[in-house]
Amino acid sequence: MKTIDNVSGVILAGGKSSRYGKNKAFEKVNDIPLIEKVITAMGAVFQELIIITNTPHEYTHLRLPLYKDLIEGLGPLGGVFTGLSAISKDAGLFVACDMPSLNGKLLRHMAGYKDDFDVVVPRISGQVEALHALYRKTCLGAVRRLIDSRQYQVFRFFPEVSVRYVDEDEIRRFDPELRSFLNVNTPQELQEIKKTDTRFKDP
Numbered sequence: 001m002k003t004i005d006n007v008s009g010v011i012l013a014g015g016k017s018s019r020y021g022k023n024k025a026f027e028k029v030n031d032i033p034l035i036e037k038v039i040t041a042m043g044a045v046f047q048e049l050i051i052i053t054n055t056p057h058e059y060t061h062l063r064l065p066l067y068k069d070l071i072e073g074l075g076p077l078g079g080v081f082t083g084l085s086a087i088s089k090d091a092g093l094f095v096a097c098d099m100p101s102l103n104g105k106l107l108r109h110m111a112g113y114k115d116d117f118d119v120v121v122p123r124i125s126g127q128v129e130a131l132h133a134l135y136r137k138t139c140l141g142a143v144r145r146l147i148d149s150r151q152y153q154v155f156r157f158f159p160e161v162s163v164r165y166v167d168e169d170e171i172r173r174f175d176p177e178l179r180s181f182l183n184v185n186t187p188q189e190l191q192e193i194k195k196t197d198t199r200f201k202d203p
Contacts (some may be wrong), residue, residue, distance in 0.1 A: 001044075001104075003043075003044070003045060003046055003047040004045055004047060004106050004108065004111050005047045005048075005089075006089055006090075006091070006114070007046060007089055007090070007091045007092065007093055007111045007134065008046060008047030008048040008050060008083075008087035008088065008089045008091070008092040008093070008189075009042040009043070009045065009048065009050070009086065009093055009095075010049075010050055010051075010052060010083040010092040010093065010094045010095070011035065011038055011042060011048040011049065011050070011051045011052070011064075011095060011097050012037065012052050012076060012079040012080075012081075012083070012095070012096050012097060013025050013035060013052065013053040013095060013096075013097035014052050014053050014069055014076075014078070014079050015058065020162075021101040023055075023058065024097075024098050024184050024185075024190075025059075025097040025098065026058075027056075027184065027187075027190060029100060029146065033181070033187050034097065034098050034184060035051075035059075035062070035097045035098075036095075037072075037100045037102075037103060038095060038097055038098075038099060038100070039062065039064070040101035041103075041104060041107075041128075042093075042095065042107070044104055045093075045104050045107045045108055045111070046093065046107075046111075047100070048075065048081050048087070048088060048089060049064050049065075050064060050065045050066070050067060050083065050087060051065070051066050051067070051084060051097075052063050052066075052068075052069065052079045052082050052083050052086075053065050053066055053067075053068065053070050054069055054072060056068060057175075063085075063120055067082055067083070068082070069081075069082050069087045070085060071147065072144065074147060074152050075152055076096075076130065076136055076154055077143065077146065077153070077154050078147075078153045079094070080094060080135055080139075080143060080154060081108060081140070081143050081144070082136075084110045084135055084136075084139060084140050084143065085138050085140065087137075087141055090114075090136055090137050090138075091111075091114040091134055091135065091137070092134070092135055093107055093111055093133070093134045094108065094131060094132075094133055094134070094135060095131060095132050096131045096132070096183055097130075098158060098183045098185075099132065099180065099181070099182065099183050100105070100182070100184070101179035101180055101182050102180055103165075103174055103175040103179070103180045105174040105175075106171060106174040106175050106180055109166075110122075110133075110134050110166060111118050111134060112162050113134070114134055114136060116161045116162075116164065117134075117136075117163060117164040118135070118136045118138045118139050118161035118162045119133060119134065119135055119136070119139065119158060119161055119162070119163045120133060120134040120163075120164045120166065121133035121134070121163065121164075121165060121166065122165075122166045122167075122171055122180075122181065122203065123165040123166065123167050124167075124168050124171070124178065124181070125168070128165070129181050130154040130155055131154075131183075132180060132181055138161065139157065139161050141153055141156055142160040144156040145157070145160070157197040167169065
């Protein structure tokens with residue numbers, strides 16, 4: 001299937017992995033680092049990929065454009081701000097580097113709304129998945145104002161922009177088990193993913 005050329009894929013790899021104890025982006029499943037699984041899934045959908053990281057020397061072997069946070073210490077909001085400033089397209093689909101079960105059909109579905117909304121974000125049981133979301137450059141002003149107010153939760157700028165929520169029933173048409181949003185914060189969570197998804201079991 002043809003890759004999308006009007007939305008960039010943005011992989012956020014700037015976290016300190018403090019709960020994991022080491023850089024979880026390079027934890028392996030079936031001998032493949034988590035971030036490489038993410039790159040494979042995103043590269044099948046988006047023509048342009050970039051990585052946001054504050055340790056770019058760790059990622060040079062991946063041969064993708066690397067960007068450090070323009071303002072460090074803001075968490076994911078800083079990654080969104082940097083990604084939107086860096087991409088060449090007018091929108092980016094942002095995901096975290098530790099999401100091994102991304103669903104290409106869901107990503108394409110979300111990208112299809114980019115001309116009509118500033119944000120396209122999944123919402124499950126009232127909780128938004130802000131690190132599996134599309135943001136347009138039109139959000140930059142609202143993001144900057146949020147940073148200046150010293151509030152760093154991504155969803156707090158949503159009232160200032162147009163948002164398309166992708167709710168659970170809609171998501172399940174593409175991802176019946178909602179596995180797209182699994183992420184790895186601890187070694188135990190990684191082992192649980194391996195146990196419950198045969199695609200990611202070690203041989």
